[in-house]
Amino acid sequence: MVNAINDALDIKLAEDKSVIVYGEDVGVEGGVFRVTEGLQQKYGVERVFDSPLAESGIVGTAIGMAVAGMRPVVEMQFCGFVYPAFNQIISHAARMRNRSRGQLETPMVIRMPYGGGINALEHHSESMEAIFGHIPGLKVVAPSTPHDAKGMLISAIESNDTILFMEPKRIYRAIKQEVADGKFTIPLGKANVLAQGKDVTIVSFGAMIREVQKAMVMAKEAGISVELIDLRSIYPIDRETIAKSVRKTGRIITVTEGPKSFGLGAEISQIAIEEAFLHLEAPPARVSGFDVIVPLPKGEHHYMQDPYKIFYEIEKIVKY
Amino acid sequence: MFNEYNPIDNKVFQIIDDKGKVINKAMMPAVSDEKLLKAYKDMLFARTADLQIVSYQRQGRIYTYPPNYGQEAISGAVGAIIGDNDWLVPAFREMGAMLAKGVTLKELFLYFMGYEDGSKFQNAKKTLPISVPIASQLLHAAGIGYEIKYNKKDEVVFAFVGDGGTSEGDFHEAVNFAGVWKVPVVFIIQNNQYGISTPTRMQTASESLAIKAVAYGVKGIKVDGNDYFAMYKAVEESVKACKNGEGPVLIEAVTYRKGAHTTSDDPTKYRTKEEEQQWESKDPLRRLKLYLEAKKLWSEKEEEKIIPQYKEEVDRQFIEAENYGPYPKEDVFKYLYAEMPDDLKEQEKEYERFLQWKASKVK
Numbered sequence: 001m002v003n004a005i006n007d008a009l010d011i012k013l014a015e016d017k018s019v020i021v022y023g024e025d026v027g028v029e030g031g032v033f034r035v036t037e038g039l040q041q042k043y044g045v046e047r048v049f050d051s052p053l054a055e056s057g058i059v060g061t062a063i064g065m066a067v068a069g070m071r072p073v074v075e076m077q078f079c080g081f082v083y084p085a086f087n088q089i090i091s092h093a094a095r096m097r098n099r100s101r102g103q104l105e106t107p108m109v110i111r112m113p114y115g116g117g118i119n120a121l122e123h124h125s126e127s128m129e130a131i132f133g134h135i136p137g138l139k140v141v142a143p144s145t146p147h148d149a150k151g152m153l154i155s156a157i158e159s160n161d162t163i164l165f166m167e168p169k170r171i172y173r174a175i176k177q178e179v180a181d182g183k184f185t186i187p188l189g190k191a192n193v194l195a196q197g198k199d200v201t202i203v204s205f206g207a208m209i210r211e212v213q214k215a216m217v218m219a220k221e222a223g224i225s226v227e228l229i230d231l232r233s234i235y236p237i238d239r240e241t242i243a244k245s246v247r248k249t250g251r252i253i254t255v256t257e258g259p260k261s262f263g264l265g266a267e268i269s270q271i272a273i274e275e276a277f278l279h280l281e282a283p284p285a286r287v288s289g290f291d292v293i294v295p296l297p298k299g300e301h302h303y304m305q306d307p308y309k310i311f312y313e314i315e316k317i318v319k320y
Numbered sequence: 321m322f323n324e325y326n327p328i329d330n331k332v333f334q335i336i337d338d339k340g341k342v343i344n345k346a347m348m349p350a351v352s353d354e355k356l357l358k359a360y361k362d363m364l365f366a367r368t369a370d371l372q373i374v375s376y377q378r379q380g381r382i383y384t385y386p387p388n389y390g391q392e393a394i395s396g397a398v399g400a401i402i403g404d405n406d407w408l409v410p411a412f413r414e415m416g417a418m419l420a421k422g423v424t425l426k427e428l429f430l431y432f433m434g435y436e437d438g439s440k441f442q443n444a445k446k447t448l449p450i451s452v453p454i455a456s457q458l459l460h461a462a463g464i465g466y467e468i469k470y471n472k473k474d475e476v477v478f479a480f481v482g483d484g485g486t487s488e489g490d491f492h493e494a495v496n497f498a499g500v501w502k503v504p505v506v507f508i509i510q511n512n513q514y515g516i517s518t519p520t521r522m523q524t525a526s527e528s529l530a531i532k533a534v535a536y537g538v539k540g541i542k543v544d545g546n547d548y549f550a551m552y553k554a555v556e557e558s559v560k561a562c563k564n565g566e567g568p569v570l571i572e573a574v575t576y577r578k579g580a581h582t583t584s585d586d587p588t589k590y591r592t593k594e595e596e597q598q599w600e601s602k603d604p605l606r607r608l609k610l611y612l613e614a615k616k617l618w619s620e621k622e623e624e625k626i627i628p629q630y631k632e633e634v635d636r637q638f639i640e641a642e643n644y645g646p647y648p649k650e651d652v653f654k655y656l657y658a659e660m661p662d663d664l665k666e667q668e669k670e671y672e673r674f675l676q677w678k679a680s681k682v683k
Contacts, residue, residue: 020470046470052500057459057493064463067448068407070470072463084489091453092460098655099449101440105658137656160658189661236661 002172004146004179005035005111008153009073011183013043016071019157021048023058023075023111032077033113033172059085059110063092066106071157079114079166080123093162094137107160109153113169114142115207115257117304119297126294127257129205130264132164133235140234141188142166144209146177148232151186159188166234168207175210191238193245197227200317201245203268204255205231208305212255215310222311224318234264242268243275250281251317255310260288282320285313321347321557322569327530327540332574335549338601340610342549349553351400353617359400359548360608360618361626363392366416367605368630369425370579373432376638377583382432388415390546390578393604394510395420397551398478401559407446407468409461409479411454413510413577417478421447425634429641436651437644446475455485458494458507465503465568476562477505478555484515486532487523495570499536504562506555507570510545512577517590530572538568545573546604549611576602649675 012019021036021043027050030037040048051058055076062072076082082089089110096106116125132140139161143149149167156163194209195216204212209230216226227245231238246252252272254265269284287305295303325333335344342348351359370389376382388395391413399420402408408421415428422444431438431450439449451457461479468475485491486509498505509529513520526532533540539561543554551573558569576599580587600606612618653668654660660668 052493052496054489054493054496056490057462057497060456060459060490060493061463061466061497064409064460064465065467066463067460068464068467070467087453087456087490088459091456092451097657099436099439101436101651102655103440104448139657236663239663 001143001146001149001167001175002033002035004150005153005167006037006039007179008150008157009036009039010042012073012154012157013039013047018070019073020046020065020070021073021075022051024053024077025050026075031075033169035111035167036075055081055083055085056088059088059093062108062110063088063096063106066108067096067104071107073109073111073157076110076112078124079112079128080126082112089132089138089162090135094135098137105160106162109156109163109165111165111167113172114166115168115170116294116300117170117207119300122296125300127289129166129234129256130258130262130267133237133264133267138162138164138235139188140164140166141232142168142206142234143232144168144171144206144230145175146179148186148192150179151184152188152232154183155185155188158185163188166206170207171210186232189233189236189238191241192230192232193227193241194230195226195228197225197249199225199249200251200253200314201227201229201242201249202253202255202310203229203231203242205234206257208255208257211305211307212310214307215314218307218311219314222315224314226314237267237271239271239275242271246272246276247279250279253285253287253310253313253317255287255305256289257305258289259291260286261291263288282317285317287313321553322539322541322561325541327528327533327542330527330531330542332542332544333550333554334544334547335553336547336607336611338607340607340614347550347553349549349556351552353615355400357612357617359396360605360612362399362416362420363396363548363605363608364623364626365630366392366395366419368627369634370415372631372634372638373429374579374583381642382429383434384582384584385432386412386582387579388413390599390603391510391512391575392416393548393551393608394508394545394573394575396604397548397555398508400552401555402478404445405473405475407448407461407464407475407477409448409457409464409477410450411457411480411482411485411510412450412452413482414480417480418444418447423447424637426637426641429638430644433641433644435644435647436655455481455488455491455494457481458485459490459497461505461507462494462498462501462503465498465505466501469501469503474563475504476559476567479505479507481507481509482515483509483511483513483520483529484518484523485509486529495532495536495538495568498568499538502565503568505568506558506562507568509570509572510575511572512575514577514581514590516581516585528572530570533570536570538570539566540570540572542572542574545575546602546607548604548608575604578603
């Protein structure tokens, strides 16, 4: 996935001079995860560079550049470091078009590795899609494969909205996949049905897709047919795809990494209730983090969703 | 100028005294009589509008308003220099500069009456809307500065903040980023002595606000912000430095907010009448007027003649704003995204259904 993201950036840097890439250590070093490796050498220090170490500064200056006609792609080194930039994201990036009645736009991408499972220190494992999904004026997306990462990032850079591009760092290098050369895009806002099934719908995104797929092997052995929806886009959320699936299966489980309360699972469950109430055979179920701080590496396995946890819920919901 | 008034020495850059007399002839900027007169009139117009707006607010015809009263020379000097291609990044007390860019009083009225349309700025290019979260706009200025440098444009950004705003992290980040990037931004701190009720001495242990420039490695200067000529010269030199690739520049404009923070504020709670009187002789319009009168460019008679015209113009635009009409419900939804997401479309439709239902119920 790291290569696919790099490829997407490379393509956009090559074809659009208004695209620039910056953040902490993204230039010379190519980013702590090497996502931007080689780009500074190729495009120069004016277009790919290390910024001062200040997240609000990175996002705030990107807003200014975007308003002036550029398409900055900035990196938050880790999702847990984004909080100092909240004011800029929420008070300005999300509002500039609305505030100016369409006169000003902030076409920019905030890339951000998110999620746990990489044995990291505190502040390196959060999954805060719900926080950003709650902010009017932002779009929030997360790919689950290298192919999606490339196509979605190109779409994000070409979008005239501000996009929070959440990268599942746990699978940065875990999934090997042939990705088509050259430019292609994947529309933002549309979910992807990864597997057709008839007993239960599972809605998930990012790194959790792989965990769900492992659980689906167990389910299959137990004779349970799972339909898997990769959300791809947290906001806008693809209600129609979720609704259609739940009308078919009658059961829905959400699998997300963030804390349970007020999380994405609750939102999706509500969509299922609103759109497919009479089809439901069991209450929508949530596999999610607990309402706790992500434990440090030795305790993280208690928090993370693993295939067993997911299969446990599949069994429960089918037997309900 | 920047060497002579290095903020380390804590000197205040001044050109005229409280009586409008030139005390620093060497630094006097070359401004034609005509331009000078226009600047005075613009400041007078801003003040007339300002005082009138406060009275509209008292009549309940406009919501909260932050007056510029007493600080007109700062925006006035920027307004006289800023070009169509330069950017203005205001805080919220820069009426003169905004009008100079082409923002209309009517638009400002609309904003303070509660219409986002007031930030649409139909005739003002390269002007950001009023920014409420303190100092956050300065980062936008640094980013715009980057765009100017990146595309090798001959433009400058003027960015405003108050004394209280210098305590915000974004102030630090903005001046720091702009300094590292060497971008053409003129940061102007309107040090009007108070952040709402908190005096400047409680914002920082620094000797001045201008001295912060030294730590960022950028040019800085402390200016008598009530001295039109000093402000003009400082802004002019800052623009020169920026266009020379020597930017950014940090200007501390020392002034006094003669009015309240906003119409919701009561300054008698935190400052004395004596203090207000001490600043009275430093009033920027009064000083420039004394200068102009001495040069026979202006007279009390002319002023008495013109103020009613200004009042009429202010009133005309205010009434236009008052008659702006209802707020279309589509406007609530349609500006969030380049294209409205389906979910939001559905929310709008549902709201429409509700309104129809309500109309059938409410007699």
